[in-house]
Amino acid sequence: MEEKSDQELVALTLVNQDDFIYLVDRYKHKLARYVRRLTNVALADIDDILQDIFLKIYRNLNDYDQTMSFSSWAYRIAHNQVISNYRAIAARPQGNQVGLEDDGVGELVAEIDIEREMDEKLREQLIARTLARLKPKYREILVLKFFEEKSYEEISDITRLPAGTVASRLSGAKKEFAREFKKINKST
Amino acid sequence: MQDDFDQVLLGRLKKEKLAPASRWRFEVKNYSIWTLGAASVAVGSVSFALIVHLAKNNDWEIYGEVSDGFGQFLLLTLPYFWILLLALFMSVAYYNIRHTRFGYRYPLSALLAVSVFLSFSGGYFLYRSGFGRLVDDFLGERAPYYREIMNPQMRFWDSPEHGRLMGVISSSTAGLTFLLTDIRAKEWQVRCGICAKAQRVPINAGNPVRLSGHMIDDGIFSADRVLPVGTGRGLFRGRMMMMGGQFPVGDADR
Numbered sequence: 001m002e003e004k005s006d007q008e009l010v011a012l013t014l015v016n017q018d019d020f021i022y023l024v025d026r027y028k029h030k031l032a033r034y035v036r037r038l039t040n041v042a043l044a045d046i047d048d049i050l051q052d053i054f055l056k057i058y059r060n061l062n063d064y065d066q067t068m069s070f071s072s073w074a075y076r077i078a079h080n081q082v083i084s085n086y087r088a089i090a091a092r093p094q095g096n097q098v099g100l101e102d103d104g105v106g107e108l109v110a111e112i113d114i115e116r117e118m119d120e121k122l123r124e125q126l127i128a129r130t131l132a133r134l135k136p137k138y139r140e141i142l143v144l145k146f147f148e149e150k151s152y153e154e155i156s157d158i159t160r161l162p163a164g165t166v167a168s169r170l171s172g173a174k175k176e177f178a179r180e181f182k183k184i185n186k187s188t
Numbered sequence: 189m190q191d192d193f194d195q196v197l198l199g200r201l202k203k204e205k206l207a208p209a210s211r212w213r214f215e216v217k218n219y220s221i222w223t224l225g226a227a228s229v230a231v232g233s234v235s236f237a238l239i240v241h242l243a244k245n246n247d248w249e250i251y252g253e254v255s256d257g258f259g260q261f262l263l264l265t266l267p268y269f270w271i272l273l274l275a276l277f278m279s280v281a282y283y284n285i286r287h288t289r290f291g292y293r294y295p296l297s298a299l300l301a302v303s304v305f306l307s308f309s310g311g312y313f314l315y316r317s318g319f320g321r322l323v324d325d326f327l328g329e330r331a332p333y334y335r336e337i338m339n340p341q342m343r344f345w346d347s348p349e350h351g352r353l354m355g356v357i358s359s360s361t362a363g364l365t366f367l368l369t370d371i372r373a374k375e376w377q378v379r380c381g382i383c384a385k386a387q388r389v390p391i392n393a394g395n396p397v398r399l400s401g402h403m404i405d406d407g408i409f410s411a412d413r414v415l416p417v418g419t420g421r422g423l424f425r426g427r428m429m430m431m432g433g434q435f436p437v438g439d440a441d442r
Contacts, residue, residue, distance in 0.1 A: 013208075014208060017198075017201060017202070017207075018198065020198065020201070021194050021197075021198055024193075024194050024197060024198075025194060028189065028193060029189070032189055047189055047190055047193060050189070050193070051193075051196070051197055051200065054197055055197075055200070055201070055206065058201060058206065058208060059206065059208060059209055060208070060209065060214075061208040062208050062210060062211040062213075062214055063209070063211075063214040065289060156292070161292060162292065162293060162294060162295045162296070163293070164295050165295070
């Protein structure tokens with residue numbers, strides 16, 4: 001099944017429910033990371049949110065339009081789930097900061113005017129804290145661009161925004177990030 | 189994440205007997221959005237046709253004669269109801285196009301331009317084909333609050349104290365005087381001195397007309413100009429029927 005495309009797996013799942021497991025397996029870690037980066041939710045709660053997302057994906061499989069990548073469609077459902085459950089998610093016990101876990105940080109630093117001569121560990125912590133303090137719309141666009149490494153077109157499909165709005169929102173998000181980062185850095 | 193996440197999920201699907209929602213449900217939703225969008229464009233087009241119809245019959249060339257200036261004339265005769273309806277349905281059309289499957293990919297300006305273009309071009313086509321007048325006639329005859337809300341020209345010309353009177357000629361008398369029943373069924377004696385030669389409409393009983401001039405006394409009006417009724421013709425048909433008369437013959441039925 002590994003060599004099958006997402007579209008083929010969708011077709012197979014519509015015939016046989018058990019084949020859904022291959023799609024789940026392909027996307028569960030990516031979506032878990034994405035949700036964690038967006039919500040700042042504790043690791044223990046991720047499974048519940050992820051289950052709801054996959055249930056929605058499964059229930060809406062017939063709505064999937066193959067002219068769009070399955071990945072973007074799945075991310076969109078995750079995005080909608082996070083937005084519609086934002087209050088409930090925000091009320092759950094949280095970790096200290098947005099879960100970055102890996103790369104992305106370097107790319108973000110390269111693109112944004114923030115202090116580069118800094119201990120790597122400290123810088124990562126500051127970035128995570130900064131992201132957590134941003135407005136959700138800014139946090140999401142930075143996460144999608146720098147941590148999920150999505151193209152403008154993919155971000156447009158996920159967030160249902162025109163590409164031009166994605167570009168201007170990203171620009172606003174970078175400025176906001178730089179401002180917040182400096183504030184937090186000063187206070188530490 | 190739990191190691192058995194996949195199996196737990198699959199177990200839940202089976203236990204709750206979940207299945208993908210059928211394709212037709214999504215198709216119905218998609219077609220509904222398009223249908224609602226098309227209906228909004230259609231209503232917007234009718235509104236625009238009415239706006240053009242009312243604007244074309246607004247006597248721009250004599251605004252100085254019947255009002256205190258262009259600003260006042262414009263404020264009193266702008267078809268606010270249709271403009272608001274047009275704006276509302278263009279917004280609904282925009283909203284629906286935006287919520288089609290890939291509508292989000294297009295910028296606000298492009299979607300608004302499409303919505304405006306469709307409503308304006310559709311409306312102009314309807315106007316050119318006479319549909320604007322047809323709808324205006326129909327509404328004048330049937331719609332409640334037509335005079336108060338839909339056609340400001342009716343209010344504008346129903347103002348004898350400001351030198352504007354509108355109604356149906358109830359009988360022509362000898363010489364330069366005739367009787368007119370106004371929109372509230374009040375009878376007026378109209379003296380038509382200098383207007384007699386310059387008028388654009390024959391003074392025959394049953395003709396709906398508008399008069400510009402001045403009120404001499406209660407029930408007596410001196411007309412400088414007699415104009416045919418361009419909009420709201422249906423309103424006069426209704427009035428004539430209520431008064432037990434006949435449909436007016438003349439401009440209104442052309």
